[in-house]
Amino acid sequence: MSEAKKEQTTTHKIGIYLWIWGLLFVLSFFSYMVDWYQFQGLLRWSLILIFMFLKAGLIMAFFMHLFWERYALVNVLLWPMTAIACFVGLMVAEGKYTLFSRIFYFFVGGQ
Amino acid sequence: MSEDYNDNKTIQAQSSETISGEGGAGVTSDTDYVRPAEVADQDLYHGHSFITKWVFCQDAKVIGVQYFLLATFTGIIGLILSWLMRLQLGFPELAGFMTAEHYYQFVTMHGMIMVVYFLTALFLGGFGNYLIPLMVGARDMVFPYVNMVSFWMFFVAVGVLLASFFVPGGPTGSGWTLYPPQAILEGTPGSGMGIILMCVSLILFVAGFTMGGLNYLITVLQARTRGMTLMRMPLTVWGIFTATVLAMLAFPALLVSALMMSLDKLLGTSFFMPTILKAGEVLEYGGGTPILFQHLFWFFGHPEVYIVALPAFGIISDLISVHSRKNIFGYRMMVWAIVIIGALSFFVWAHHMYVSGMHPWFGFFFATTTLIIAVPTAMKVYNWILTLWRGNIRLNVVMLWCLGFIVTFVNGGITGIFLGNVTVDVPLSDTYFVIAHFHMVMGIAPLMVIMGAVYHWFPLVTGRMLSEKLGKWHFWFTFLGAYSIYFPMHYLGFIGVPRRYFEMYDSPYVTSAVGMNEFISTAAFIVGAAQFILIYNIVTSLKIGKPAGKNPWQANSLEWLTPTVPPEHGNWGDKLPVVHRWPYDFSVPGAKEDFITQTTPPSEVAETEVEKT
Amino acid sequence: MSEPKIEGYKFKPGYSGMAADTASDQTMFKGVHWGKAMMWIFLLSDTFIFSCFLISYMKGRASTPVEWPNPSEVFALNAFGVPVPLLLIAIMTFVLITSSGTMALAVKYGYERNRKMCGWLILATALGGLTFVGMQAFEWSKLIHEGVRPWENPFGAPQFGSFFFMITGFHGTHVSIGVIFLFIYAYKTFAGHYDEGKRGWFTSMKGDYVEIEILGLYWHFVDLVWVFIFAFFYLW
Secondary structure (H helix, E strand, O other): OOOOOOOOOOOOOOOHHHHHHHHHHHHHHHHHHHHHHOOOHHHHHHHHHHHHHHHHHHHHHOOOOOOOHHHHHHHHHHHHHHHHHHHHHHHHHHHHHHHHHHHHHHOOOOO | OOOHHHHHHHHHHHOOOOOOOOOOOOEEOOOOOOOOOEOOOOOOOOOHHHHHHHHHOOHHHHHHHHHHHHHHHHHHHHHHHHHHHHHHHHHHHHHHOHHHHHHHHHHHHHHHHHHHHHHHHHHHHHHHHHHHHHHOOOOOOOOOOHHHHHHHHHHHHHHHHHHHHHOOOOOOOOOOOOOOOOOOOOOOOOHHHHHHHHHHHHHHHHHHHHHHHHHHHHHHHHHOOOOEEHHHOOOOHHHHHHHHHHHHHHHHHHHHHHHHHHHHHHOOOOOOOOOOOOOOOEOOOOOHHHHHHHHHHHHHHHHHHHHHHHHHHHHHHHHHHOOOOOOOHHHHHHHHHHHHHHHHHHHHHHHHHOOOOOOOOHHHHHHHHHHHHHHHHHHHHHHHHHHHHHOOOOHHHHHHHHHHHHHHHHHHHHHHHHHHHHHHHHHHHHHOOHOOOHHHHHHHHHHHHHHHHHHHHHHHHHEOOOOOOOHHHHHHHHHHHHHHHHHHHHHHHHOOOOOOOOOOOOOOOHHHHHHHHHHHHHHHHHHHHHHHHHHHHHHHHHHOEEEEOOOOOOOOOOHHHHOOOOOOOOOOOOOOOOOOOOOOOEOOOOOOEEEEEOOOOOHHHHOOOOOOO | OOOEEOOOOOOHHHHHHHHHHHOOOOOOOOOOHHHHHHHHHHHHHHHHHHHHHHHHHHHHHHHHHOOOOHHHHHHEEOOOOEEEEEHHHHHHHHHHHHHHHHHHHHHHHHHOOOOOHHHHHHHHHHHHHHHHHHHHHHHHHHHHHOOOOEEOOOOHHHHHHHHHHHHHHOOOHHHHHHHHHHHHHHHHHHHOOHHHHOOOOOOEEOOOHHHHHHHHHHHHHHHHHHHHHHHHHOOO
């Protein structure tokens, strides 16, 4: 492994890490509350997703230092997620279609 | 070129004076300025014993050769399997020893070996390891130790794969796509140990390949030499690099599907297994979705096609440019085409599944993306032809393979347009037309590139030339033979002969297909045998081949410019090369010779009409 | 981390900086250590693995006509005689986030070359990870005790058990590998290998504090995956 030329790294103040740490606890607590109060339907799903992405974003941005990295690295890491998004979207449709055809052919049509 | 680069030059220029005398007007000492190295010289482990030098070796060049030899060995097994299949199809009376089970097993193993263990390993592991560090001007891969482990994981994966020939029940016979439910149900040959070993072998391959792939990517991104920008890299490196990116993102899907299938087999989970009635009895399985496997498999499988094709695109671009003494036409377009093909390849996978019973609307989406991906691919073909246009073509063996590739690739590409459209695909799917299509486009075409690349780089690896005469025999046998095999198959497909059938029994196809099959099989035996000309050529040329000397093809790229030929561990001796231009400055007007190497500083060629790259 | 000085190269911010970095020679990720770049690309690949797992889970769950068990009830734990939904999972999340925080601080002290502090924080992270794996083992044995198996479960769709054991098992494997490396790195930190640049056991390459950040990236990734598993498996 090569040694990079002496980095003049200024490390970040400890406060920022403690802040993020605290925020993560709060967000986890909120997402736990979603279950505690038994929200249902669209509200539940959107709250779960919002808290999930906020937590994921905080971990990536600050704990993994992505916020301070240069755009070259950040973009290389985030663009491939479009393939995942496409895969997810299509599989949502596919799952619904499979369920539809199962119900249609095995229960409705099978009569 | 970035603006920074120019900024630095102007800053430097203020403190420099014009060199008088040599060079033309405007040549200053800063003309040749290249920014100093960012990263300290690489710390390498030098092997001392036989084992650390040749077996567990950390030198990317040795690892590349190891990959090449092992992949070729596996490929020869695949070739023998294809002979056996053709024997059954053409002359069933001679193949009395083969049962239908054997046939399915051979089909499966032939497919898997050729796609994953031969072509992928050969292009990325073989050519990638050997060429990337040399072409970008690095001393070695960035993590030599991990690179070594990568090869030995591949070795174990091949071992596990071949072991499945010797377990009870034999290797899996479910077709190379391994579709469940039949892959793990009794009645399919090798549904016991065979399929488990196949999954294990694939998981090992993916793990090993990930280690290698990280090396290739970081070497290209972070370990280039001074002056080597991304847009000055040979297209070979671009092709292998993009293919590796695809591999890193596509192999996970294969790993996941192999893992889930082995759980279905071993633990009795039902990820992919729907409720199944067998001989009137309901099996234990139930509730899974077989189509999920197909999606996962092809989410890997389609990028895999480009993992094989992109390095071939890259290598062929370099070969054509060098052997027609002309710069590659539209270099930037070629790079962007590679990148765009790579990105799009993640959005086309379900065109392999038009008849699978997936969501009916998907056909529209995937037919559209599939036809879009044909655009950058066609651009590349035009650029290859325009590179040849009015070039100073040297019609040697390498060039013959290049021409063979272009023709074959166009052929396979056009049938691909047929199969990409849902309505045309539905009657053609699972016929010999499909077999002909993909053997042309990702079997024969990349193989021609491999052959061309072997003739081109053999002098670099061994210091000796291959025999041109034997090479021409080899080429013509292979080229004409391959067309004798695959052209008739298109016809077989049109008359509806289904693929993967052991024999035709009393079907109405018999009359016209039988003679055709005999012809195809005869051609296949000859083409297969012709490959041993290459092996003979390599073995004899190692001893009696003409010594190549330095840079026998008068190429520009860095791999030919090492202080010793063949290059030694560390590649560059004391000083790393400094790059001043792209590798395609051929036949520049005003230059003394018809090539300007990448390391030639601008001040030496100030009189010529060389373009700034 | 923040931008290093590179002789003869001027950093630009934002997208023009991205274009300049990409177009420049030698490196694309300026000032990023080889090992760190490798870990990022590996994590990208690993993201695809976990995405494929979760997508399979989504597809499996969406297409089964059988009732999916309510995770809130399945994973409830009796505390003082009252069933509290997801109690264990909440504690596990808490532990993993705590260990992620200590790891972030370890990286910080590592770069400040504070050997003692760095070592203790890595050790704390390792212990957090170990606690997590222990609680996961407890959770597994509880479910197995209740009759949940990879191939069946008494609460509804059999795929529930399959996906649960596979995905949490794969995540748990990641945590366990991480814990092993954390202990190794804690030892190496205390022994001062990163201060002296002592050569490694296998690769014979020199050690450096950047390795802590590389391990940290892996550890945070494990935490990140847990965020997604928590949302999709336990809450959804």
